[in-house]
Amino acid sequence: MQRIFHTPEGVRDIYGRECRQKHELKRRIRSVFQKYGYEEIETPTFEYFEVFSQEVGTVPSRELYKFFDRDGNTLVLRPDFTPSVSRACASYFSPDQEPVTLFYTGQTFINSSSYQGRLKEITQMGVERIGDDSPEADAELLAMTVEALLSCGLREFQVSVGQVDYFKSLLKEAGLEKEAEEHLRALISEKNYFGVEELVEEQKLCPQLAAVFQELPHLFGSVEVLKKARSLTDNQSAVRAVERLERIYELLKVYGYEKYICFDFGMVSRIQYYTGIIFQAYTYGTGEPLVKGGRYNELLKHFGAPAASVGFVIMADSLLTALSRQKIEILPDEEPYVLTYTEETLEETLVKAQRLRKEGRSVSLRKKKEGL
């Protein structure tokens, strides 16, 4: 029976100061989302399996927590908010007429392998801009990412931006088999330069394509990378992908946030629904990304209402870890005011406590111990 005193692996209790910090962090981030005019949405913690099926392109099926309802339907604890919000948006709004801007906060659940030591339940705070294919939408989301992190007191961080379209356009031109394609994707994401070189030789790609693929793992850094990426190819759709990033960067200059942005053409995501920019934010103190996001223009088709969309989530737990390792205080630090009372002073203490509470103080009552 020992088991009932501690939690299963991958989940944990949060209490005391840490819990207060988490609430404060959520409050600040919500207020940034609201400043941009986003509306809050709550979706259920579990959904039908189909919402997160392989075709949707979220986390792999073996990492989902699945269970059954009384009628034998397979249900899933949400591993990702984006499919749920897309489903809800397709049912209640008309993103083809006007963009829908939504934000949410809640738990997500991934049944990852225990070797990785990751949390299996995490808190995500995210936004989705649905029905807007413009570069200004991409830029807005990146600006919101920067602002949300700044609002928590973080100062040193980077938002790394990639472009799924660049790589996809080149892959299409190369016409590789699915397996070779997956292998190449993995090698590039691991920045395995020699592996990429070997693979492109094996596949006998034309010299220009071979050269771009070999460059991809090196194609990261500040804005100069964009020029380099453009010079490496004359594939029209790859060039358009770079031009879009250039435009987004120009807009971020208007926001004044360009110093937080860098580019990474080798960035790939486990999530398959991305179609345009993808991005992740990092800081020191945690190896995990603080933010993950991107454009997903095909996802809403699965829910019967096609709409070009973009969004991101903040991993609240990773952000809290980073803040604590960087010694950044997120609490206004108001400890509750403790009032002690005895049998005789109880009533006057209650009156005093209520007066202080009306003034906005937080007051905790303790009965004085006998003999003290």
Ligand SMILES: N[C@@H](Cc1c[nH]c[nH+]1)C(=O)O
């Ligand atoms: N749902 C994605 C992040 C995202 C939100 N919107 C677009 N992308 C994730 O869990 O990684």
